[in-house]
Amino acid sequence: MGEKIPEPFCWDASFEVFYAQLDTEHKGLFKGVFDVAADKGNAGALAHLVKVVVDHFAYEEGQMKKANYENFDSHKKLHEEFVGKIKGLKAPVDDATVHFAKDWLVNHIKKIDFKYKGKL
Numbered sequence: 001m002g003e004k005i006p007e008p009f010c011w012d013a014s015f016e017v018f019y020a021q022l023d024t025e026h027k028g029l030f031k032g033v034f035d036v037a038a039d040k041g042n043a044g045a046l047a048h049l050v051k052v053v054v055d056h057f058a059y060e061e062g063q064m065k066k067a068n069y070e071n072f073d074s075h076k077k078l079h080e081e082f083v084g085k086i087k088g089l090k091a092p093v094d095d096a097t098v099h100f101a102k103d104w105l106v107n108h109i110k111k112i113d114f115k116y117k118g119k120l
């Protein structure tokens with residue numbers, strides 16, 4: 001989807017949204033995907049990733065809602081689509097799925113989350 005995928009797959013300052021809790025959670029999402037990629041047959045790692053994603057989206061949506069953020073509805077819809085996809089996964093996941101998750105996260109943060117910078 002365009003943005004460069006870091007390898008190793010770790011959060012770096014280019015992903016900063018400058019809200020401490022959101023940046024901390026984004027780091028956790030990178031770690032969650034990293035751990036799935038490192039052990040594609042690990043059902044626990046996959047379940048953990050789904051949990052941190054769901055928890056992060058709930059918090060992020062709450063912050064957007066509180067701020068009356070203009071793009072709330074379209075942003076929430078993108079979250080729901082991604083959750084729908086990863087909830088349907090079963091270990092072992094394949095390389096294409098790992099790539100999809102990495103690509104989605106990188107592009108979502110830089111193209112979608114970045115739009116709320118300074119507005120929450």
Ligand SMILES: [Fe+2]
Nearest residue numbers: 060108112113
């Ligand atoms: Fe988001």
Ligand SMILES: [Fe+2]
Nearest residue numbers: 026060109113
């Ligand atoms: Fe986010």
